[in-house]
Amino acid sequence: MSNDLRSTIHDILVDDLEVDTESIATDVRLDTLELDSLAIVEFITRVKEEFNVDLADEExxxxxxxxxxxxELVDARLGSS
Known part of the structure; x- marks a missing residue:
């Protein structure tokens, strides 16, 4: 998995969803980031646009x-597309 992938997903969370950059670590659970269902949909849309992968079934x-x-999930979807 590339650092670019990790960095881009990090940036989507920070820039688009306004998640505090210091709260994002590899082992942090997304439910602790207080993302509501609208934010999850927005995130899925941004990932789809950025990487051309669909996470809708994972919402x-x-x-x-x-x-x-x-x-890892996005990386796996990229590998299978």
Whole structure:
């Protein structure tokens, strides 16, 4: 997994969803970032636009993932596309 991928996903959370950059670590669970359902949909849309991968089927599970697991999920989707 590339650092560019991790960095881009980090930037989407910080720049688009206004998540505090200091609160994002590999092992932080997304549900602790206080992302509401609208923010999750916005995030999924931005990831789809940025990487041309679809996470819509993962929407409900995303809140239970860590930032690192999320990056791995996008990386896996990129590998299978």
């Amino acid at each position: 409900s599970a995303l809140k239970n993932k860590t930032f690192g697991e999320l990056v």
